[in-house]
Amino acid sequence: MTSRKTVAIAVPLEAELVDRIRAVDPSITVLYEPDLLPPERYPADHAGNTAFKRSEEQEERYWTILNSAEVLYGFPNESPAGLARIARENPRLQWVHAMAAGAGGAVKASGLGQDILQKFKITTSAGVHALPLAEFAAMGILNGFKRSAELAQDQHAKVWPELRVPTRLVNGSNLVITGLGEIGLETARIARALGMNVSGTKRTVEPIDGIDQVVDNEGLPSLLATADAVVNTLPGTAYTEKLFNRGVFAAMKPGTTFVNVGRGTVVDEDALLEALDNGQVGYACLDVFAVEPLPQDSPLWNHPKVMVSPHTSALSAAENRLITERFCSNLRTFLDGGDLPHLVDTVHFY
Template identity: 45%
Template sequence: MTASPSETSSDGGRERLRAVIAVPLPDDLVELIRTAEPRLEVVSRPDLTPPTRHPADWGGDPAFRRSPEQQAEFDRLVDDADILFGVPDVDADALSRTVAANPRLRWVHTTAAGGGASVKAAGLTDEALQRIAFTSSAGVHGSTLAEFAVFGIFAGAKDLPRLLRQQADREWPGRWAMRQVDELTVLVVGLGGIGKVVAAKLSALGATVLGTSRSGEPVDGVSELVAMDDLAEAASRADAIVVTLPGTDQTTGLIGQQVFDAAPDGVIIVNVGRGTVIDEDAMIAALNSGRIGFAALDVFAVEPLPADSPLWQHPNVLISPHTAALNPAEERRIAELFADNATRLLDNQPLRNPINTHEFY
């Protein structure tokens, strides 16, 4: 649900919606939002948000601590906002506190593509979920994650682990055949913002792309849409499986033993969605048996990946520490998305990337 500007402006006589930047955001991008939508009152207090360690470091330096006075000031800011850019401190408990303290809050934009997880973890009341619109940054990371997915498929097709082992051992073996991507059939599990870009890139490279979709609507580059009930059958025809799904109750463990048992030996697995979508125990067993020939993983069921996880040492696994989405342009893209949605809110138009507050994706 979104409140109209007139409803909000009549609350306490405020003439403009007040948008508070609740996470670190460079000054030039704060100005971008102000310029793009001058009807907003944009409030930014960089002295109250943590310093960043890299672009799009929304949580900032974990060593950062506010003084009691600074924390009280930060709380006052977010508690008087009509709109929040980012979940305060990227912390579900802080979101829960803010929502309870701020009856005027009407919209929260999450900087994560899977922002529904934070909203779910906040444990908000039904009243709050009806009162406040929640949006995510889905799609902003699509191209970056799709490139990692393509990289993972190339790495598997060209047997990157074997090449690295031979190079480390200074071994010059007899010649051996590599697979070609344009001869592969790739199953993309999830044709949302990321999956559509993955499908387009793989199709352009000549791969045959199968894909799952809730809507059943045709997707460019996808040769065949697959129902979720037919996932194992589709896996039996796939040389590679790319997972792009968000983490929800419905997707937890979706890619498990049944799918791996159906897949051909040497199948390539790439996960750029959420780690919980893959049953990691079943995946490790499939890696050990050779059913999975190579896995490129950006996400894991538990993060950081525990030091005792066998995935760290597995010779046919490439680990990316949930960093494949990061790109120097991410902050700007999210600021532009937020500004566009602010205009939509003010013009009583539907917001982009609304979070489903039943399944939280």
């Protein structure tokens, strides 16, 4: 028989989605007090309005609720500090579900030691964001191949060029994806639909249907010589830090389109700028950066071959619904004593 569990909603969420969580099992108690949660500024705004402040009484009530639960939907206050506090204060805590696909960085930033991290599980929303991220990556590829940056510059200057410059065909071109997880595989699916040949990297090298060649990170340069486009989906870890360095960019063929929807720390931004300036990279579509927000003095802001996106490529109006569906599935598994998927690796933090 399922033991009674309490689930606390720690971040903004629509009431109808909370009802879906309640419907998973009659044995669970779901604690949800929307007046304690900041209002959303846009769909799936998990941090909520930054101007929101709880009264002293509300703050005490918020933490009392969270400390009475075995399961949390979201990090408290959607912050590493909130995770650190609840992990230290709540001896009942068994599982926290993160809103982000790449929650490892936030877990690391919490500063929690292994002695505490081993006491409860942390799952991510990996896979929920795969489709919007893959669509964004496809946009980046198309922008690079179809010269959208040059077209925008000409339009802004009201220039109708005398010579009509041809664009590149996506069909028949070669794509390399670093990180063939759920995001990478969804990107590959869309790329194949566009007629691209897809290869990529995976930590565990094994054949994958629809992928021409799979190598580990050490084998990446061997794939780049024939790549027309490269999409990075890798998380930020010690293993991936500045993977895209001068040597890797030099291994690319001139004019390669580069898209980053993984983490900014995977790219040496100085090396990327050099590659853009020397033509090794023809166009870069970047949703993530080593430092966020991107500093005002970064040359990436004004580079004519760069699209800057403020880490929004994963966002969609359906995000809360999709995360809730994932959480409900996980909750059923948790209540049945099964193994939770998409656990944060608390050693490598991904």
